[in-house]
Amino acid sequence: MHAEWPNRFARLGPEFYTELPAQGLPDPHWVAQSPACAELLGMPADWASQPSLQALQVFSGNARWPGMQPLASVYSGHQFGQWAGQLGDGRALWLGELATPQGGMELQLKGAGLTPYSRMGDGRAVLRSSIREFLCSEAMAALGIPSTRALCITGSALPVRRESMETAAVVTRVAPSFLRFGHFEHFAHHGQHAALRRLADHFIAEHAPECLDAPQPVVALLARVAGQTAKLLAQWQAVGFCHGVMNTDNMSLLGLTIDYGPFGFLDGFDPGHVCNHSDHQGRYAYARQPNVAFWNLHALAQALLPLLPANPEATREAEREAAGEQLLEALEPYRERFPRALLGAMRAKLGLATAQEGDRELVDDWLRLLAATRVDYTIAHRRLSRYGAQPEALRDLFLDRPAFDAWALRYQARLAQEGSVAAEREAGMLARNPAVVLRNHLAEGAIRQAQAGDFSEVQRLLKVLSRPFDEPEQASDAGFPPDWAQHLEVSCSS
Template identity: 60%
Template structure:
């Protein structure tokens, strides 16, 4: 092929895919990454595709149907303009400094220039990198389906998150606890930079690179910080605020992340790295969703404090730039007030209370206490509560409780508060803040079992309801029902 013919082919490929790449992270320099190509996925096939996200990325409607798209998103063919790389970072894992980590199986293709701004495109499971640390660089089908669905589910819930464009599968064997099959998740975010990126350059005494990274993040994502007297302290404060709002969103919806290591914390306050996550079934404040978390470090009720601990680690990493320990500590302080205020606001909305009153805090505390004491299904309780009427019998909600006297006392307290609220406004507020559908473990497990048999219809069905989880979706009520008894035996660990 002549150079002229190659140029024409490249133009045609770019026009076909509609992808216009930029590579700003690559501009940071080789200290931040290793350039390499993905390892091809043998005989790939589609498992799931988010056409809603494809449209947001500006992709042509038909492109996700093409062989070019399948090859590109399985890591088998680099599209024109791609500069693929794996980034280096470090981090604390389960509270212990783990040293250098990095993208052990994720490869960044670059950024797409979209209507919502640049979006990084990353292939997770695309093969071994210099940061794989004895790993094979692959992801397996089960974890890839879970990440794909939960990324889009969290977006549907209105919770800041990385997104997932698609999953491609292969019959290539991958050894975990047993032999499984390989898959690649194509995920997107404005940036995949983590707290651990900053820790890496601080702990390795590469302060010039630390400053370059911080300046890059400020200029691209936090430009207002540049006007502050101390821009790096302002950055730490801004990240603390975003993280506080993220934790409030997680707690309100009953989401457990499972592995809140500093290398799994986004500098943009996004939910990132879906491993052993879970949405609560029966409400248990101390619930541990990660079978590998033997000490319960990342239990549901510990997540807000762990987030602050991680922010403290970020503050330590930024200290060479802030140069004032007291200033760094002051930048963390907003978290302590923003998180409880944000969570309280979300609980007001879930209870259908458009304004706050002094006695509401006791009502919120009593609600959590009642749910925990009766091990009530968290999502079903809140959705049924949307139909609660102060003068009615409350049977649909009461039937969830074995301690009827405690429920009756709480219902009286709630009814008295609702007497001060317009009921139409209350119902509308509650239906917008209490989802009917979440990605429960058993739903994911059933979908994965079918997918292993090459039946991907469950992926499409779940994606449809999870992208709009507050809608009723007639005909899909079974996806909003109680978990079966066997769901309690599902074990989700860090292995993927």
């Protein structure tokens, strides 16, 4: 791994980051590695065990490969709807970029110690939260949902206090870019318009070059981000994923799922489900996620407002009003694409090959049926995939059988309307409705074993999650959550 490790972000200037070394883990050990992520990066199969690479030390923050330039970036943002001021990489360090067939990939160490942006934190990550981020990053990628990736976790006996005393870990994260809405908000809020312009020019040149040809590249940039965010949110909602802390500083400019903290996948379908125990007002409830994303896009639009070119013939007020209207228009792709993308995803989950009148009502009524008695979301769709061959297995999930039967008659009529072939439909639905998602109890089982020094369940679960549409060998991976799972809570410390 003798790469040059360029860092395009570092070229923006010292206002954007602080360069500093990692605070490594004492006596580190491997917890897990992702073969799929390593392959994405073009790393050799034995990268983790080659003595000359010292990968364990590098990804624990104790050593660097030549050319690596650790830095922490500054950003700001809105947290739970309120302006939070300056934030930044409080426990993450950018190492640089690795050239891959997919383009440059940035690597970050999460949990490598204090930075100037740690605020009251210790800059560390604990084993529990690192396992959750590692597994979910790779699980989302296997589901086909845009996400940051995770290469590996290293651990140490170093004690770290959260609600209780835990042990430290470092997770290595991977993405084409870790830039967030909050990066733009930071420089706009502080009136650093020259830096704001450099950031926009950098992002467009490196990640959205098609915007250069637009009459207003900044407006095109916002429209692009809005469209990608709409697609991402539709995928989240369709799979039953709850992010838990959709602050603007946790929103990726590339439309990636980023910052896995108090996330969760729905068990029983509850549109009002709040997965984050710290979210006392329910701002980030499952059903509210699409509107929160749109709110966050408005915050990004506000941050971009100073970048629109001035019109010397207009008054300052009129000029600002016109610029604001352009940016609001750039958000329309979200309003248009999100419902269309979600309906398309739900059609696929229901095995509908064509678009017909009444599909939205059929989908909405299906979701209401699930919500009425909190039917398990993942299992219901998996059984719906086999409805033609095993209708009773699906029917048994519903307490209100007459209501299900009434909906099922409409569903069967809709399938007949397009001449659906059962075998073909089942194959397509099984490839869209996962058997396994990273439910909290599955993660918790792997965490408990890891905290006892046994990392085998982390690796086993990673393999299962890498093939989410296959029936797992261990039936419990795709089964109903155990009763004790109802008492699991995840918060911002997760």
